[in-house]
Amino acid sequence: xxxxxxxxxxxxxxxxxxxxxxxxxxxxxxxxxxxxxxxxxxxxxxxxxxxxxxxxxxxxxxxxxxxxxxxxxxxxxxxxxxxxxxxxxxxxxxxxxxxxxxxxxxxxxxxxxxxxxxxxxxxxxxxxxxxxxxxxxxxxxxxxx
Numbered sequence: 001x002x003x004x005x006x007x008x009x010x011x012x013x014x015x016x017x018x019x020x021x022x023x024x025x026x027x028x029x030x031x032x033x034x035x036x037x038x039x040x041x042x043x044x045x046x047x048x049x050x051x052x053x054x055x056x057x058x059x060x061x062x063x064x065x066x067x068x069x070x071x072x073x074x075x076x077x078x079x080x081x082x083x084x085x086x087x088x089x090x091x092x093x094x095x096x097x098x099x100x101x102x103x104x105x106x107x108x109x110x111x112x113x114x115x116x117x118x119x120x121x122x123x124x125x126x127x128x129x130x131x132x133x134x135x136x137x138x139x140x141x142x143x144x145x
Contacts, residue, residue, distance in 0.1 A: 042080075043079050043080065044079040044080055045057075045079065054142075055078060055079045055080040055082050056076065056077075056078055056082050056083070056084050056085075056142065057076065057077040057078070057079070057142070058074060058075065058076045058084065058085070058140050058142050058143050059075045059076070059077060060073075060074070060075040061073070061074050061075075061087065061139060061140075061143055062074075063087065063137070065128075065133060065137075066133070067132065067133045068129070068130070068131075069127055069128050069129040069130055070127065070128045070137070071125070071126070071127045071128075072086075072087050072094070072124075072125065072126055072127070072128070073123065073124070073125050074086065074087065074123075074124040074125075074140075075121070075122070075123055075124075076117065076121075076122045076124060077120075077121050077122075078117050078118065078119050078120060078122065079119060080119060081116070081117065081118050081119060082116070082117065083107075083109065083114040083115070083116055083117075084114060084115055084116075084117050084122070084124070084140075085112050085113070085114055085140035085141070085142065086106065086112075086113040086114060086115060086124065086126065086140070087113075087128075087137060087138065087139045087140065088112075088113045088128065088137065088138060089111050089112060089113065089138040090111050091134075092128055092130070092134065092137055092138065093106075093113060093128075094106060094113050094126040094127070094128060095126060095127050095128065095129060096125075096126055096127050097113075097115060097124065097125070097126035098124070098125050098126065099115070099117065099122050099123070099124055100122065100123055104116075104117075104124075112138070112140075
């Protein structure tokens with residue numbers, strides 16, 4: 001019976017990691033980053049195939065395009081700090097990119113514009129400028145459009 005209760009308590013501890021981290025004694029909180037540095041994906045949900053964890057989850061993209069440019073809003077959830085893809089690509093670089101109203105730098109990686117974000121829910125905005133309305137505009141693959 002004691003073994004059963006111990007197993008149940010262990011499962012409860014593992015199943016609620018945020019509770020476990022919040023319950024750390026102050027003496028251990030300084031070590032939390034060091035202990036978890038290689039475990040950033042620990043709290044990331046499994047992808048649809050069930051074999052890989054995904055930490056960046058874009059959820060909604062809104063584009064308002066005209067013949068001179070476009071504005072976008074992109075909602076993204078991150079379960080570990082990481083790089084989130086933006087709409088755009090070669091020839092269509094996102095301008096004035098902000099996270100919740102604050103300017104953020106954009107980098108190019110594998111011909112995709114990306115921003116580095118901390119854990120949490122983010123509302124990204126930005127715009128594009130062009131001479132003529134393009135036929136297509138690259139969007140993050142994870143959106144599944």
